[in-house]
Amino acid sequence: MDRLCPRKIEFVFFDAGGGHRAAATALQMAIHGQNRPWDVQLVNLQELLDKLDVLKKYAGIRIQDFYNTMLRNGWTLGSPHLMRVLQGLIRVYHRPTLRVLEAYWRETQPDMVVSFVPHFNRALCESLAQALPGRPFLTVLTDLADYPPHFWVERQLQYLVCGTPHAAQQANLMGHTCDRIFRVSGMILHPRFYEPRIEDPVAERERLGLRQDLPTGLVLFGGHGSGAMLEIGERIEQSGIDVQMLYVCGKNERLAEALRAGRSRHPRFVEGFTNRVDYYMQLADFFIGKPGPGSVSEAIAMDLPVIVECNAWTLPQERYNAKWIVENELGIVLPNFRHVEGAVSTLIEPATLARYRSNAAKLQNHSVFEIPDVIDRILATAKA
Secondary structure, three states: OOOOOOEEEEEEOOOOOHHHHHHHHHEEEHHHHHOOOOOEEEEEEEHHHHHHHHHHHOOOOHHHHHHHHHHOOOOOOHHHEEEEEHHHHHHHHHHHHHHHHHHHHHHHHHHHHHHEEOOHHHHHHHHHHOOOOOOOOOEEOOOOOOOOOOOOOOOOOOOOEEEHHHHHHHHOOOOOHHHHEEEOOOOOHHHHHHOOOOOOOHHHHHHHHOOOOOEEEEEEOOOOOHHHHHHHHHHHHOOOOOOOEEEEEOOHHHHHHHHHOOOOOEEEEEEEOOHHHHHHHHOOEEEOOOHHHHHHHHHHHHHEEEEEOOOOOOHHHHHHHHHHHOOOOOOOEEOOOOHHHHHHHHHHHHHHHHHHHHHHHOOOHHHHHHHHHHHHHHHHHOOO
16 A cells, blocks of 8 residues: 655755755755655754764864865865865774664655765765665756765765766676666756746846846855956956956855955946845856856856866866866866957857857756656655
8 A cells, every 4th residue: 555644754954065956955855846746854964973073073164164164265175185185084984874864764754865965975875774775765866977086976875966977887887787877958947947047147147237238147156255266357448358347256245245345347246145146147148157067057048058177176076067168168277267358259259169068958857856856766766
């Protein structure tokens, strides 16, 4: 007999970077919008494992908060080595982590666990198998590619959702069979990116004090902004290029004030924190930012060519993104933003801009609406 109560699914995320919580929340919203008969709960892994957090114990700061401080301040040189240190700590605390997670699964009794986090998928999978044998475990990669070893894909019996052919191939090479690898059309985006577009973007530009006859760029570096945005603005201004800019600074009010105070030959609009990035992207012709999987995928979904940099400071798991941009002719990858004015000048050439925007429009990403079907298939298989 079918159970009378809805299937309980736990989405595991953490806040080391904003993409993991954002993906889990967006998928939860899509599932609710499709009226699926499931009880989807969000689980913050950091809170479950707080008592095992070595950095919090000895320095008074959570590991995820230290990571976010690194991102805000650009302290990412040598990040591959720091990643290995983190993975070493995770291995040392593997058994205590298993005990915490097993106790949690026994208490909450999920029918399925879905991970949106890297590094911990071995512990999540093993603990669920020990506590509740037969309950399925799914990892949804929120990066365009894995960064092995022990980042996203582990050698264990589980399911995987991959947003690119490259990530699916990596999973297959790790021994995962095709029936356990689900290819979707991209990264998870918030459902608002699929709402009807603004009818008159030109009128909206004018409402913000922008001109209708100038190419418009959007500069965005995550929820906390980046000092690089000041350098980008100054270089574009000094270049004499006829272009106007939108800057979204997130929670970095000091950065927003500095940009508002800066001189500009052409109009500029500066926004602080907003949950309507899709709105500002619809007013722009191109995007400048870091090669993060979320922001790049959002820009592409809005048909915006991108300008990003890739160098020794780029996070290792994001370096493939730059290669993906070049391979799909979706924008320009720079060694650093000291050359940003040349990239902007090239990109806003009408023929070049039209070609890149056409390439972006060809990538139809509906993964947030595809993954519920994947979950349904996995639950059906587990029940059978």
